[in-house]
Each structure stands twice: as C-alpha cells, then as structure tokens.
Amino acid sequence: MVALKTFLPDEDATLALGAALAAGLEPGLVIYLRGELGAGKTTLVRGVLRALGHSGPVRSPTYALVELYEVSRLHLHHFDFYRFHDPREWIDAGFRETFNGRSVSLIEWPEKAGGILPPADVEIALTTSGCGRSASCIGNSPRGLRCIARLAERYPPSPSVS
Ligand SMILES: Nc1ncnc2c1ncn2[C@@H]1O[C@H](COP(=O)(O)OP(=O)(O)OP(=O)(O)O)[C@@H](O)[C@H]1O
Numbered sequence: 001m002v003a004l005k006t007f008l009p010d011e012d013a014t015l016a017l018g019a020a021l022a023a024g025l026e027p028g029l030v031i032y033l034r035g036e037l038g039a040g041k042t043t044l045v046r047g048v049l050r051a052l053g054h055s056g057p058v059r060s061p062t063y064a065l066v067e068l069y070e071v072s073r074l075h076l077h078h079f080d081f082y083r084f085h086d087p088r089e090w091i092d093a094g095f096r097e098t099f100n101g102r103s104v105s106l107i108e109w110p111e112k113a114g115g116i117l118p119p120a121d122v123e124i125a126l127t128t129s130g131c132g133r134s135a136s137c138i139g140n141s142p143r144g145l146r147c148i149a150r151l152a153e154r155y156p157p158s159p160s161v162s
Pocket residue numbers: 008009010011012013014035036037038039040041042043044060080108131132133
C-alpha cells in the first residue's frame with residue numbers, strides 16, 4: 001500500500017493517526033505535514049511523540065522554527081516554517097545539519113521554506129471536513145513507502161477491549 005486516506009472525526013482520531021505513524025518512523029525520514037492553519041498538524045505530531053513515550057508538552061515551534069526531541073532512541077525534529085521568510089535565517093541557524101540522515105523530521109508549512117528542504121519521504125495532508133478532518137498519507141520513496149505500509153498495518157486502531 002502506498003497511500004492511506006482516512007477521516008478523523010475528532011482530535012483523538014488525529015492523535016491515534018499520529019500514534020500509528022510513530023510505529024513507521026526510522027532515522028532519516030522526512031515528513032511534510034500540509035494543511036491550513038488549524039488543520040491538526042501539531043496535534044498529529046503530539047500523537048507521534050506521546051506514542052513514543054514523550055510525556056512533556058508538545059509546543060508549536062512557530063517562533064523557534066524547530067523543537068528537538070530525543071525519545072525512544074529516535075532524534076525527532078519538529079519544524080514549523082509558517083513565519084520563515086529569509087533562507088539566510090536557516091543558514092545562520094545551521095539548520096541544514098539537522099538533515100543529517102539520522103533524525104526524523106516532521107515539517108509543518110514546508111511550502112514556506114523556499115525550496116531549501118530535502119524532498120519528502122512521506123507527505124501527509126490534513127483538510128477540514130465538516131467538524132473533523134480528512135487525512136491523506138502518501139509515501140514518495142522506498143523508506144516513505146515502508147513507513148506508510150507500517151502505518152497502514154496499525155490504522156485504524158482496533159477498538160480497545162474492556
Ligand atoms: N480530527 C480533528 N477534528 C476536529 N478538530 C481537530 C482534529 N484534529 C485536531 N483538531 C483541533 O484543531 C485545532 C488546531 O490543531 P493544530 O494546532 O494541531 O493545527 P495546526 O495544523 O498545527 O495549525 P497551525 O498551522 O496553526 O500550526 C486544535 O484545537 C485541535 O484540537
């Protein structure tokens with residue numbers, strides 16, 4: 001399977017999709033998160049981090065551009081390029097070094113980064129649909145396809161048995 005499309009009726013469903021995505025992560029993976037303001041991109045990242053065992057807050061890196069997490073033996077970089085205007089900012093901050101093949105990159109607003117990003121292995125698009133969201137997850141490379149295949153094995157999550 002190369003693509004997964006699903007409807008996310010509420011925030012918990014977005015968190016669950018993030019948890020399923022966490023199972024497919026491997027070092028070096030570059031994931032673009034597309035969608036308008038409030039589409040649920042940061043919520044999805046929160047779902048990923050919670051599933052990996054991160055218990056602290058997951059802040060939107062709108063001003064800092066990037067937040068770093070080390071969790072479950074993965075280095076994870078969460079970017080938000082919404083307020084990124086000048087690629088020199090990027091060079092000054094030494095951010096290129098963050099795409100070193102060892103860390104996982106989850107990137108909000110990649111289209112605002114002015115073409116300085118490596119290509120996406122995985123692209124996830126979230127769109128508002130009624131009160132919920134539609135999600136489409138696509139793999140663009142061999143490791144991106146592996147990620148989506150693992151995600152699809154775990155999604156939708158089976159209902160818990162009580
Ligand atoms: N599937 C869903 N259905 C309804 N609401 C959702 C869903 N997923 C997330 N939300 C809600 O959408 C709101 C915005 O989410 P979030 O901050 O993750 O968006 P974002 O795409 O990161 O926005 P921005 O571009 O501003 O960073 C939050 O209040 C969150 O609870």
